[in-house]
Amino acid sequence: MLGEEQSLILQTAERIGLHVGREYWLRCAREKTEPKLLWNELLKAGLTSAGVPLEGSPATGLLEAVLVQEGLARAGIPLLTYLTTHLSREIILRYGSRTQFERFVLPTCRRGERISFCLTEAEAGSNTWRIRTYARRRDGGYLLSGQKTFITGARESEYLLVVARTKKYEEVERKRDGLSLFVMETRSGGVGFEPLNIELYSPETQYTVYFDEVELGVDNLIGVEGRGADYLFDGLNVERTLIAACSIGLGEYVLKRAVEYAGQRVVFDRPIGSYQGLQFRMARAKAYLEAARLLNYEAAELYGRGERGGGLANMAKLVASEASMEAFEIAMQTFGGNAYDLSTDIITFYPVIRLFKTAPITNELVLSYIGHHVLGLPKSY
Ligand SMILES: Cc1cc2nc3c(=O)[nH]c(=O)nc-3n(C[C@H](O)[C@H](O)[C@H](O)COP(=O)(O)OP(=O)(O)OC[C@H]3O[C@@H](n4cnc5c(N)ncnc54)[C@H](O)[C@@H]3O)c2cc1C
Structure with a gap:
């Protein structure tokens, strides 16, 4: 079912996982250090750009990214920040602007940087419509406030993709209206992190992430406001x-x-x-x-x-x-x-x-x- 190039991606990812090794992964987990060696190997092999239409990337398409994720896991390595990065950049690839592609997607391909995906909120739980993180319009952009929880790799990732409301739940006709997606630098002023006490035997930490009047430009909004x-x-x-x-x-x-x-x-x-x-x-x-x-x-x-x-x-x-x-x-x-x-x-x-x-x-x-x-x-x- 897989073509030659796709099989090669799967094998390469597994080989990198085995080479870096489960021992290394567990050591990073124990010491709470980032698995930099692993990311460097993925970068060297060109796999950080798998699934992204770039010149020189091994291939394009979701299947290629799926194969990287599967290949690593076949070596006992569940790299969740690879997952959050790829899912976020897929959204940017489909709905973001060229500038957002260059600012947020290219560095994930060329430097192995990561995007953390911020959706879950404690009160809303599985009911995404009930999220309360809110981006208030103001001249030239938005002020983002609210909090997210269980967010994997938030502090370590270079960027955050945040799901917020630009219209409150109580104000919309259809519950799916009024959601908007924003992508931003993690180091933006007003963003805070609190690590959670979760044991996955993995170096990646989950956080509650706080947004306190974070200043965003219109260029942080993905696509059209309210269509998130x-x-x-x-x-x-x-x-x-x-x-x-x-x-x-x-x-x-x-x-x-x-x-x-x-x-x-x-x-x-x-x-x-x-x-x-x-x-x-x-x-x-x-x-x-x-x-x-x-x-x-x-x-x-x-x-x-x-x-x-x-x-x-x-x-x-x-x-x-x-x-x-x-x-x-x-x-x-x-x-x-x-x-x-x-x-x-x-x-x-x-x-x-x-x-x-x-x-x-x-x-x-x-x-x-x-x-x-x-x-x-x-x-x-
Ligand atoms: C280790 C870890 C990493 C995570 N990483 C991220 C991340 O990076 N980014 C992010 O945004 N989120 C992340 N999450 C959050 C995760 O997506 C949520 O935990 C998950 O969606 C479930 O939501 P909840 O925990 O609020 O459960 P709840 O919504 O409280 O559900 C509790 C139980 O009730 C059941 N239930 C609720 N409603 C219904 C219904 N209508 N019908 C039937 N059963 C129902 C559920 O199936 C479940 O069994 C992570 C969570 C964990 C534990």
Whole structure:
């Protein structure tokens, strides 16, 4: 299904992940230092521009970015800031101006800089329409105030893409009206950060981000004021495929570890991998991961052809998050008691693999989307 160049992207990303190594990733996580070596390797290989139409980039299209994300995850590296960067720049590529492309997208390609994606608010939760971060019009631009939470890599990223209201929820006729997207430098005056106490065994930190009358120009607004919902939902389909890619890659990684262990560990005079209670579950997990992978490639290609592809993107996210959880479960069972020893680095995958059933969108809301938009059933909320 993948062309030669696409296979090469997948292999290169996996090779970089293996070369930099899971050990390095965990060391950065323990020391809370940034995985600079990893970003440098991606930059050197030209993969920071995968999916962006640039001269000299390996290729263009969402599928290419999906392959980078999957390849890294196949080496045990869930690089979430790669995801937030690519989803944000997809929005800028589709709806932003040439100047925004040069100011915010090019540095991510050429210098490996990152964009953090700021949508979630504590009170609104999954109900995006209820966000309260507000950009007030004033001469020559906007003043942005409000707060976001769970924002991955916010302080470390060079740029922020922020979803805000330019008309309050109470003032709009349709709830999707009045949302606007802004992209800005992280170091803008009035932006503050508070790290959250979240353990993903990953160097990337989540933050509550505060915006206190942050001064923005009209050149920080993406597209047309009030039309942000349209742009956002395209971006969220991109996010679903990237998160599915990360799930699938991590699922493959833990399954590979389980298979290796099951081939070596002998109990009752036979390798435990010969016992069908384990073997069949590993085989099933492999089949589910492969199915999720093909579905995800199809979703990414559909988007690359200019379609929204919300149905397939949501299905891919659902199936991938469940398949990788299944792979994790059988890896836990295969390692027996050793799975609980942190040094075997198996149980350490639980928070991040499990995360993908909850973020960036919960699987309940994904099912609601499929139920309503694909099957045509009445909406529950
Ligand atoms: C580690 C981590 C990293 C994150 N990174 C980012 C980031 O970079 N940027 C960002 O913007 N956000 C980020 N998030 C936030 C994430 O997207 C949200 O946590 C997620 O969307 C769920 O929102 P919530 O936590 O408010 O859950 P809630 O909305 O409170 O939902 C709680 C439960 O209620 C269920 N529920 C709610 N409404 C319905 C309904 N109508 N029907 C059925 N069930 C329903 C949900 O499915 C869920 O099970 C991150 C979160 C985590 C944990």
